[in-house]
Amino acid sequence: MSPALRIGAIGFGLIAVCYGFARFAFGLFLPQIDSDLGLGPSLSGIISGGSFAGYCIAIVASAVLTERIGARAVAVGAAIAAAAGMAGIALAPSPLILAIAVVVAGSSTGLASPPMAAAVAAAVRKSRQDHTNTVINAGTSAGVALSGPIALAIAGQWRLAFGAFATVAVVLALAAAVSLPASRGEQNAGGLPPMNGPVVRLISASFLMGAASTALWSFGGQLVSQQLGWGPTGTGILWTCIGAGGIAGAWAGTLVGRFGLDPVHWTFLGLMSASIIAVGSGIAAPALALIGGALFGAAYVMLTGVYLVWGTHALPDRPATGLMIGFLTIAVGQTAGAPLFGFMMAGTDAGPAVTCFAVVALFAGAFRARSATESAVAQPSKGTGKRFD
Template identity: 30%
Template sequence: MKKKNEIVFTGIVFIAMAYGISRFSYGLLLPYFAKDLELTNQVSGIISAVSYLTYCLGLVSMFTLFRNYQPRAILMISGALSLYGLYNMMVAEHFPLFGSGVIILGYSAGLATAPFGQIIKEKVTYGYQDRSNSWINTGIGLGLILVGIIVWVVGDRWRIGYAVFLIVSLIIMWFSYKKLPEVDMSHLNYKTDLKNIFYGKKFIISTILLGIGTSAYWTYFQSYIFQTQYIQFTNLFWIMLGAGGMLGGFAGHMNERLGMTKIHILTAILLGVSNITLVLSEHFLLMMLSVTLFGLVYVFAMGVYAFWCARLYVEYPAMGIIVTFVSLAAGQFIGTFLSGFLLESYGYQTLFYIYGAFSLMTILFKPMAEELADI
């Protein structure tokens, strides 16, 4: 049990670096650096969309990396790329170099997901695997909380903010290097078979819609806050988003109690509600509810979809993880690419209503009973 807890804690802090700090801090700091780097909404949307594309490339490259490297080594590569990307963003004077940092961070995050799934599979007792993966995903929330606190302290001095992110990431890298276990991969066979990849067609469509429905929130919710009377509370909103994400770790427990089909429907409804309530009215408590709910349900949804893919890709666990996150990132790429243009044309309210509708559409693609026979 001690070893399990050590792996989970290491996973939480590493995902806090790879996702919360490195990948999603872009949305929080966008209002600060956009003016300095002369970023329009369209350019910021394109940069974010390309980072989702490189995130997909990172995930797909796992098929090759798993044949040649241990999960621990892959995570060290991911961490090194995170440090390099953050450095580029810290020193950038113009948006091309800054954008390259964002894109590199997308790829590094793509390398950070599947290795932990494999470590959990090999090192944690079966009955604890779903819960362990759920709690590792809460690292996103922890990273968001750290980012929110750091930006609260440094204010609009975004370069100093990225310097602190870099220092925190270095500490996490050192800790992960010490604590991550070696995993024997010699008995595993990772073959890319298109027939097996597309086994869960309904699952893939649902995950793509989830990605589209959450993409605008990650990129523009903070910019929207800047347009309201609550600009002085922007970092508090971000911290509450992270706090909600930490609560998403209870997905495993809820899944056992209610069953995955009910949880899937509930997740879709709450994601739609969180998008819509953000712009429904400029009421402080309603907006605070929206960001907390979004953080909780986003991490919760990642856990739910991980459980679903585990039942579909029993013979190909690594492939299931990769298919899940590639589908999610594909949806986020599509959604982010379109969101900049929609924002320019129709404004924030229409943008979040449209993406709330995409979240609700995932109800139409829920798990089938025969896929969940062992739950």
């Protein structure tokens, strides 16, 4: 098996478990968890924000640890954290214990992504790296898509679901220990990354996109439950549509290579905005809400792929750190966005919050991967893998 295929398969599975199960499945099961533990919208938002905050801390630690102790060890640690956090969710007797477990589970996603970028940089040939990275990144969608049918099959038994997810994470830890390279990246890497133009604009765009995405990642289940009257079956189908749509994110590297970062960025920000309205407005027909879910999944995973490529091109000698910057800032935006949406939703009906967050997604498009001045000064030759536009 080629390095690209081996690392791509393990990375896809690890991201599916950490992102699709450990992080985003909480939003799918939130109506049932709320019913059992009496959380309410405000506390739900705070807990969701705590998950994103745990991610923020973990992804910084992961980038540093990957450069010091290697990709394999950090990836195995990510899978173990996912297993521990999801086991804690399954057993949580109170909102406090649940909140702690959600933070631990959410931190696994921060640990998972940087070592995979480093593994790809170390073992996959240059021409295949963008494609391999974005295929791995699309594992999020597979996890989300699988969590929907699982929710349907077990008829709302969220504790059983998270127990099963924890078992899968243990299996992925073993697979990562056997299959991933122990690369530490550049021996002289370290310290803070340079705050050049592409990095600053990446931070701005990814923050706004991350904040906007919490409208559906954290509250999608509650929105369709409250506004469309959907039960666990409807929310499970919505989650399946989100995950299935997100598989399109595997082609982010291909689309960026053909059309450039900025056109792909703008296109999918527009789709994200439209999808938030379609799912959260409460006036759309059920079929349109499900289509909106699929568009949201495609847009979110495509945009994370865009920020992944953007970051690794901005810091080509430090791929784990380049990825960390974009993904960290997405999570910072989500940390801020989830509580804000929860408070807005608790104070009025959901309509103003949904509209506001759809507009925030569009604002992210104001930031370009490379300014016109930078494009005129530096025009990389074809095939270098350093192209921004």
